[in-house]
Amino acid sequence: MAFFNVAHLHISFGGLKAVNNISFDVQRNEIFSIIGPNGSGKTTIFNLISGIYRPDEGRIVLEGENMVGKTPDRIARKGIARTFQNIELFANATVMDNLMLGRHIHMRTGIFGGAFMFGSRSRAAREEVAHREKVERIIDFLELQSVRDQFVGGLAYGKRKLVELGRALAMEPKVMLLDEPSAGMNTEEKDDLTIWIKDIRDDFQVTILLIEHDMNMIMGISDRVLAMNQGREIIQGAPGEVQRHPEVIKAYLGEEAIA
Numbered sequence: 001m002a003f004f005n006v007a008h009l010h011i012s013f014g015g016l017k018a019v020n021n022i023s024f025d026v027q028r029n030e031i032f033s034i035i036g037p038n039g040s041g042k043t044t045i046f047n048l049i050s051g052i053y054r055p056d057e058g059r060i061v062l063e064g065e066n067m068v069g070k071t072p073d074r075i076a077r078k079g080i081a082r083t084f085q086n087i088e089l090f091a092n093a094t095v096m097d098n099l100m101l102g103r104h105i106h107m108r109t110g111i112f113g114g115a116f117m118f119g120s121r122s123r124a125a126r127e128e129v130a131h132r133e134k135v136e137r138i139i140d141f142l143e144l145q146s147v148r149d150q151f152v153g154g155l156a157y158g159k160r161k162l163v164e165l166g167r168a169l170a171m172e173p174k175v176m177l178l179d180e181p182s183a184g185m186n187t188e189e190k191d192d193l194t195i196w197i198k199d200i201r202d203d204f205q206v207t208i209l210l211i212e213h214d215m216n217m218i219m220g221i222s223d224r225v226l227a228m229n230q231g232r233e234i235i236q237g238a239p240g241e242v243q244r245h246p247e248v249i250k251a252y253l254g255e256e257a258i259a
């Protein structure tokens, strides 16, 4: 049994089959990418996995446990974290506080409870210190030291994307769903991001599902790729094999590309 398995996933909105019989296996510590033109159903798959939508049919299984029917909060606690296409951070909170929010699923005393409520030697305070240490490791790892006390709203776009990545990492997930993490980044930032994603996999032992439009990044980072169009699978396999498939070329570049 695969570490993470999606089987015969279906969802329709009205008459539109947004996800139509999608199945895939992801092994532990793999980077598995989903590509396809706009509207092909990629983000909907992430919404199904994270419990925002419930599939009409199909299974989503992490380490043998079916996630279908669980609430988004429960699924996050089971170890599935995500980032969004449009950044969803607290703009009027600091980088540090946004990352601490990623720890909330592991906190017994509630966010920012700790020392303030119960005194500096209480168990709650010690717990908060431990959480802060975990967040410090992530701040070091993503090189966010220089902006750690700044409000997220004032940061450059590429930095905000990194903070979102850091917040998902702060949840100590088993699986991370990254929805177009490189969107809006320049080439240098994309190169850095590619390295960070590989390091997240290697250093933090996280399995990664990635939605991306940047083909260079997909080719350089993925162990395997699923290509979709209009809710259906075109092909899945090694990146080179997927990139050469005529329907993938057609879906991306139009008919003339294979004429």
Ligand SMILES: Nc1ncnc2c1ncn2[C@@H]1O[C@H](COP(=O)(O)OP(=O)(O)OP(=O)(O)O)[C@@H](O)[C@H]1O
Residues within 6 Å of the ligand: 013, 016, 018, 036, 037, 038, 039, 040, 041, 042, 043, 044, 045, 085
């Ligand atoms: N809640 C919803 N209600 C109605 N239609 C929806 C809903 N969510 C998604 N869809 C539709 O499902 C289809 C797939 O959308 P989805 O966002 O998954 O595509 P995508 O491949 O992620 O596209 P993009 O690359 O533009 O993000 C689209 O036609 C979209 O309009």
